[in-house]
Amino acid sequence: MTYQEFNKSLREGRIGSLYLFYGIDEYMKDYYIKSIRNALLGDNDFNYIKIDGKINARELSDLCDEMPMFGQKKLIVVKNSEFFSGKGTANLDLDFLSDLPEFTCLVFREDNVDKRSKAYKTLDKYGIVIECVRQNDTMIGKILTKAAMQQSRKITMDAINLMISGLGDDLVMLLNELDKLIKYTVEGDVITDKHVRKVCKLSTSQRIFDLTEALSLKDSGKALTALKFLLDNNESTQFIIVMVARQFLQLYDTKCIIDDGGSVRDVVAILGVRDFVARKLVDQCRRFSKKELKDSFENCLKMDEDIKNGLIKDETALELIVAGSRSGK
Structure with missing residues (x-):
């Protein structure tokens, strides 16, 4: 049934x-x-x-x-x-x-x-x-939307997608986080992704995604905000660099799929990501050439190696990453 x-x-x-x-x-x-x-x-x-x-x-x-x-x-x-x-x-x-x-x-x-x-x-x-298996994103969205309406709130799809991406698909946990958002807002408010970022403790992988999103937009302000959050949560410089490298590799793979005539559905199937994540990857990868993504990935790996060999300081490596968003390189 x-x-x-x-x-x-x-x-x-x-x-x-x-x-x-x-x-x-x-x-x-x-x-x-x-x-x-x-x-x-x-x-x-x-x-x-x-x-x-x-x-x-x-x-x-x-x-x-x-x-x-x-x-x-x-x-x-x-x-x-x-x-x-x-x-x-x-x-x-x-x-x-x-x-x-x-x-x-x-x-x-x-x-x-x-x-x-x-x-x-x-x-x-x-x-x-x-x-009782995990619900798909559409069903989760309906449940969260209904729960928000019962408390005289509305919630945007961007906010719902960010909650799923940054918190997971456990409905009990998501509804607990929604309760925090409801307490943070007042009747009649629309809960947006900005509220989610401010109230909810998003996963490290989501913050890495935010960082690469800022880098793709050449937005040093957003890049610094995402970077500060990661450092404030005691994430090591090398871990951040390796995770950013992983994200650039995923963007490179997405770029290859799209350039070969693939679709968002193909990205979902091949990379094993959610539909809305695939759409964001497709949107991000279009701001880069294949060479830029490959160079960014290899540059992160080189910085990681240089840190291990004592050739560069942690702070300098992170500054170089953010500098790329300032210069557009």
Whole structure:
């Protein structure tokens, strides 16, 4: 069952009696369970039972058979039961899952499952199994946009893309960062990439991207800002130079793909980057010739070697990098 199919089933009032949500996306697991709880119980907490950790299969069966209090339905959520891990449970008998009472909805929330285990096969036969994988950029954008709107804010696509690029695609973490942005702004504000840069602690790789972006634009001011951030975060000069070299190499590879008639989609497939990152790489590489990118890459490697051999000071090497943005070389 997909995300869309799940939401459609809830809208139509078709709530199953048995679910298994597993995988690495914590946000989606919580989303599915919260949606079932709201649809089934509303504000009624009497019939919501949460079990965290291992439980005996017999005890769980008895719990499922108990009548709900002050309502027609009850929801039991079992987190990390390890019934489906395959570790000592390969032949675990969960036959009671085939005949749950009509008033019980049983949900398992697991990190990992072994699809070869008897327990998994039993649940897959009688219930609904959904693997919660990382969401794509489009879905993440929709979720962040909706979350911002619920707090009377708007958020630009540039801000969303920067959050994904600079923070990762873990939705729980992204929503926590969005909460910081909401607290930093006021109702009616539009959250932009400038807010993200000011409030969120972006990854080193994103700051390196910012540095090479500034170099490609011959903007020494932005280059110095990106460089200062990296140094303030105790990144070593040699690490910065090596990472900048890596970025120039990626730009060179992008340039080769585009010059050979390739597209953004080809850059995504060959370099293994996200779509919006590929678009930025394509935009950046068009400001350089192949020779400039190759020379910049080799120059970074030479400076790294010269630092190791004591032929140049760290500060001088960084000054030479930024000097390139001033002179346009």
